[in-house]
Amino acid sequence: MKYKSQQVAYWFFALCMLLFALQIVYGFIMGFARIGMDGLHDWIPFNTARAVHTNLLVVWLLTGFMGAAYYIIPEEAQRELVSVKLAYVQLISLAVVGVAAITGYHFNIWEGRKFLEIPRELDYLVVINVLLFLGIILATLFKGKRQTTTALVMTMGLVFAALLYLPGMIWFDSQVTDSFFRWWVVHLWVEGVWELIMGGILAFLLIKLTGVDREVIEKWLYVIVGLTFLSGILGTGHHYYYIGVNKIWLIVGGVFSALEPLAFLAMALFAVYMYRKGEKNHPNKIALFWTIGAAIVSFIGAGLLGFAHTLPQTNLYTHGTLVTAMHGHYAFWGAYVMIVLAIISYAMPNITGRKRHDKTNGHLAFWLSNIGMLGMVVALGVAGVVQVYLERRLSMDFMVAQEEVKIHFVVMLLCATMFATGIGIYIYEFIKYGRPTDEALTKNEEAVLVS
Amino acid sequence: MLSKSQARTFFLGGTVVTFLIFIGLTIYSMAPSNDQSNHQNITEQVIKGKHIWETNNCMGCHAILGEGGYYAPELTKVIDRKGAPMVKAILQSPIPWAPNGRKMVAYEMNDEDAEAMVEYLKWIGEIDLNGFERIVSPLAKDKIKD
Ligand code: HEM
């Protein structure tokens, strides 16, 4: 760590850990409800648990991206953040808005649009908060000594993510139009601009961890984000097949979304290739595991499992079933959760000045959570395929088919326990690192290695 | 070999071109002549139904048009499947509706709200879904004429 203001990132990461833990608790509530143990129904019905689970996920990932930006941008721009005080104001207001939204969900205060449940009144506060964040980042970047491609791509992702939030705030009378523009947020986020943020973080980590020349890494970064937008923008059509709009989307969405895995494949090849090419002497092996892991697992979760149901002929049967839930879990895990855990693992020794990165616990956390998540995804996948077959091919009633897949949720919960243990260890290690220290500023071995 | 500036041109060019096509297609599919949703049938009651649907987050358990939770029955064709009186009764039930053991929230809706909800679901049930309407609710399939 070279700049004192990078320490702000620590508090964003700490909020991440807290919200992630809560997200998992609500995941368990839903998992148990699905095997008939719904004792909490009167206080936390399934729709509350679901909204909390998915919104916490999105909020903590965004918090992680923000923390990553506060860590990366000073280092790339070679100057301190323009205002540390405002960054703390932004963090606290973000936490307050998030907690208010989540609390409201327990009292039937929400908007009932999947992933965009936050009420409009709070949306305005979100917008102000994000503007403040972008102001700090953009001012730092443009007052800085240099504007690297890595920093620009990441910032571009953050700015577009903010802009794309707006279509989700428009009110429509028609459910069809409502759904159409909901995807401008949900799809264009995860299969568009968030990939820029991921790509930026990935490039930064690869430059630091492998020591490969910046020019080479950044050239391929452009190719990757180029592929992302080329396929992802028109790929939005894969959500328009069966919601009551024109058939043209069957072709456009089918063709372009089928190309989307290419961007993830490129990302995986890029990470593995840079690792092979680089010097393998960076001491923070755990950060490297999470980084390369993110690139590979995102290809499997988003690329392969996305492709599995993206063609109109398949989606006709899988649309809105547990197959989607299976893909949603692995795609979010590989692409976004793992990259945030990677930057946290990388930043912690630098921020705190404590070199705990060679501990066995780190590896244990990585493997338990990854194997646990893979097991959950397989269980959901089996449940999904059985559901599609019974309900959509054999015309079985929804609830009768659900009874048949119950057993797979028992398996899912077992795997989820393993997963949660892994994450528990990760959070324990985070706490063990302790607070940021100023000695960390002087203990900078890495600086000689790469710039 | 590809240079960095060529890579940048690929990124910017590809983004602008596909984005413009995307906007074009959006305008095309929003055109009234391409409407598949019987937009003219969206009455005050249907709008009210949508409002109730949203303010109670029914989508957190149920899916509609194939979007939402996977915990409770898909509702796109529920009126065909169960009939309006039955749906109304479910919405007005004073105890959590759960004939198959999985609980819904007991909404105890008044007549007016329950009827608006039914009108909304009726409108949903008539949308042309490019073939999905025949798959999503097999029990209702036989009732579709064409
Ligand atoms: C990191 C990237 C990705 C993430 C986080 C992600 C996540 C999700 C989530 C959460 C949903 C459910 C959305 C909802 O119903 O509101 C979904 C749906 C879908 N995803 Fe992805 N996805 C990613 C990439 C991809 C890719 C690359 C493809 C195609 C190759 C794909 C294909 C699909 C399809 C076809 C659906 C609709 C499923 C349905 O009809 O029910 N996804 N995705």
Ligand code: HEM
């Ligand atoms: C203990 C671990 C977890 C359990 C037991 C769990 C369980 C569940 C359940 C039961 C659902 C609802 C599916 C339905 O509507 O029936 C769900 C939704 C979801 N969960 Fe998790 N979850 C866990 C962890 C996670 C993690 C770590 C992530 C992120 C990587 C995640 C992302 C999601 C997403 C994106 C959805 C929405 C899926 C969709 O609508 O298609 N969950 N989860």
Ligand SMILES: [Fe+2]
């Ligand atoms: Fe998508």
